[in-house]
Amino acid sequence: MTDDCLFCRIVAHESPADIEYEDDQVVAFKDIYPKAPVHVLIVPKRHIASIMEVEPGDAGVLGRCLLVARALGEAKGFAKRGYRVDVRCGPEGGQVVYHVHFHFTAGRPAHT
Numbered sequence: 001m002t003d004d005c006l007f008c009r010i011v012a013h014e015s016p017a018d019i020e021y022e023d024d025q026v027v028a029f030k031d032i033y034p035k036a037p038v039h040v041l042i043v044p045k046r047h048i049a050s051i052m053e054v055e056p057g058d059a060g061v062l063g064r065c066l067l068v069a070r071a072l073g074e075a076k077g078f079a080k081r082g083y084r085v086d087v088r089c090g091p092e093g094g095q096v097v098y099h100v101h102f103h104f105t106a107g108r109p110a111h112t
């Protein structure tokens with residue numbers, strides 16, 4: 001838990017969020033400003049600031065995030081249509097919140 005991190009506060013249930021999935025290592029919640037009909041953020045519970053700081057010990061939890069993406073895709077009916085999972089990394093990657101998160105977006109054709 002990092003006190004000044006928005007997503008750590010959501011993980012700790014100290015800030016409100018529309019939580020779609022939670023287990024011992026991962027939380028997924030709706031993006032507050034959705035960019036697609038379905039827009040969910042999948043985050044490791046443990047604070048990792050950015051992919052640019054990721055370490056070998058983080059591989060397991062990051063893989064778990066991708067399994068949650070697959071499960072969300074299936075649960076929401078996009079297993080065949082497909083969806084997008086992306087991660088913004090650092091200033092030029094457009095990262096705004098420095099707690100690693102996977103954007104799960106679905107429900108419209110692929111965008112660039």
Ligand code: 5GP
Pocket residue numbers: 006017018029030031032033034041087088094095096097098
């Ligand atoms: P980034 O650019 O860092 O990859 O994306 C951060 C995402 O977090 C944005 O899509 C933004 O809409 C979302 N976001 C920012 N503040 C909040 C918040 O307080 N709650 C939720 N649920 N999403 C947020």
Ligand code: ZN
Pocket residue numbers: 002005006007008009046047048098099
């Ligand atoms: Zn955090």
